[in-house]
Amino acid sequence: MRSPVPAQKSGDSMGGAVAAPRSLSSWFTGMQAEKYIGYVFVAPWVIAFLAFELVPTAAAFFFSLTDWSVVGDWSFIGFANYIEMFTRDRLFWKSVGNTLYYVAFAVPLNVAVGFLLALLLNAKVRGQTVFRTMFYLPALIPSVAGAIVWIWIFDTNNGILNYILGTVGIEPIRWLTSPSWSKPALIIMSLWGLGAGMVIYLAGLQNIPQELYEAAEVDGANPIQKVFRITIPLMTPTIFFNLILGIIGSFQVFNSAFIMTNGGPIDSTLFYMLHIYENAFTHWRMGYASALSVVLFIFVLILTAIVNQTSKRWVFYG
Numbered sequence: 001m002r003s004p005v006p007a008q009k010s011g012d013s014m015g016g017a018v019a020a021p022r023s024l025s026s027w028f029t030g031m032q033a034e035k036y037i038g039y040v041f042v043a044p045w046v047i048a049f050l051a052f053e054l055v056p057t058a059a060a061f062f063f064s065l066t067d068w069s070v071v072g073d074w075s076f077i078g079f080a081n082y083i084e085m086f087t088r089d090r091l092f093w094k095s096v097g098n099t100l101y102y103v104a105f106a107v108p109l110n111v112a113v114g115f116l117l118a119l120l121l122n123a124k125v126r127g128q129t130v131f132r133t134m135f136y137l138p139a140l141i142p143s144v145a146g147a148i149v150w151i152w153i154f155d156t157n158n159g160i161l162n163y164i165l166g167t168v169g170i171e172p173i174r175w176l177t178s179p180s181w182s183k184p185a186l187i188i189m190s191l192w193g194l195g196a197g198m199v200i201y202l203a204g205l206q207n208i209p210q211e212l213y214e215a216a217e218v219d220g221a222n223p224i225q226k227v228f229r230i231t232i233p234l235m236t237p238t239i240f241f242n243l244i245l246g247i248i249g250s251f252q253v254f255n256s257a258f259i260m261t262n263g264g265p266i267d268s269t270l271f272y273m274l275h276i277y278e279n280a281f282t283h284w285r286m287g288y289a290s291a292l293s294v295v296l297f298i299f300v301l302i303l304t305a306i307v308n309q310t311s312k313r314w315v316f317y318g
Contacts (some may be wrong), residue, residue, distance in 0.1 A: 057297075064291035069284045081291035092292070094267050095275035100269065101183055102253060106190045107246040111239060118201030119227070132202070139195035147259040150189045151176070154260075176261055179268035186256050186269060197242045204238035205231070223281040236315040244304060251300050272296060 064081055068074035083192040085092050121132050138146065153161050154175035175185040208231065216226050232239075254273040257263060263270035263278075272292070280289035 016131060021107045060293050060297075062290075063287050064294045066287045066290075068287040068290075070286045071284070074287065077287070081288045082295075085290070085295065091267065091270060091275055094271045095270050096182065098268065098270055099253070099266060099272040102187060103247065103250040105184075106187045106250050106253075107243065109187065110190060110194050110246055111243055113191060114176060114197040114233070114240065114242065115201050117194065118198045118205060119231070121198070121203060121204045136195035138200060139193045142248060143193075143255040144259060146192055147189075147256050150192070150256075151260055154189075177265055179266050182261055182265060182268045186253070186260070189256055190250075190253075190259075197246070200242055201235070204235050208234050233316045237317055240311050240315045244307065247303065247307065248300060251296065263292050 063074070065076060065078055066074040067077045067080075117135060121128065121135065125131075156162060156172050156174050156177065159175070161175070166172065173181055175181050212230050212234075213226055216230060221229065221273050252273050253271050254277065257269045257271050257274050258277070261269040263274050271294075276289050276292045276296070279285045279292065
């Protein structure tokens with residue numbers, strides 16, 4: 001005789017047991033736990049931001065008002081460092097002029113050449129990935145190693161650059177030992193790392209809808225018209241992004257000048273960051289170096305805000 005089938009428990013279903021709904025208190029406790037877990041994951045970034053960004057920035061503003069040599073006691077001197085900077089420090093204005101010269105030529109050159117290179121490498125040709133890798137690899141080389149390589153390239157007597165120029169009848173140029181050529185040499189060297197910006201341009205080019213080019217071809221547009229009427233307008237957000245990064249990075253140029261020329265000849269490559277370094281770690285005037293850093297921070301902030309404001313006239317967000 002078949003045994004009777006046991007009654008199905010409340011909450012059971014044909015597919016198996018279904019868990020009873022959680023109470024409101026257990027749901028609230030779970031939400032609280034998820035919130036605290038989120039805080040745990042965010043904590044490393046917050047700690048790093050406080051330790052390496054916010055606190056050092058606030059300390060720089062404070063120590064810019066002091067006379068401090070790092071190893072000794074500090075004394076509050078108000079705005080004396082800023083007064084000295086603008087009235088008595090001859091090298092301050094020299095470093096400002098050198099840096100503005102570098103920014104004025106290096107930034108547009110890197111933006112233009114990087115964009116043109118990205119246009120060429122975006123073409124469908126055999127070995128496209130190989131060419132992209134070749135142009136991007138220099139951006140991965142440490143700046144110190146790159147500077148040493150360029151010291152050999154710019155060598156007056158044995159450098160490969162003067163050798164190439166000599167084959168077309170140009171006399172050797174004293175790239176790193178002439179005040180007239182030292183800054184142009186470092187500007188040329190800045191093209192060594194344009195592969196990073198090139199990759200960003202390539203990403204922007206590949207996001208442009210191909211239908212726009214096809215429609216332009218139907219209307220009879222030639223390649224140059226397609227570049228100026230379609231590619232450049234739609235690439236203006238990417239160009240703007242690289243422009244801002246280029247401006248900020250160029251104001252912080254240091255490694256090439258420090259390693260290749262050490263600010264010479266005759267202070268022709270004494271850039272602003274190098275001037276800060278010398279005051280902080282050569283003359284041990286950390287308070288004065290902090291004041292220089294604050295001025296740089298404010299100037300770059302204002303310049304970035306101005307460029308951002310002007311972007312409304314030429315950046316197209318399609």
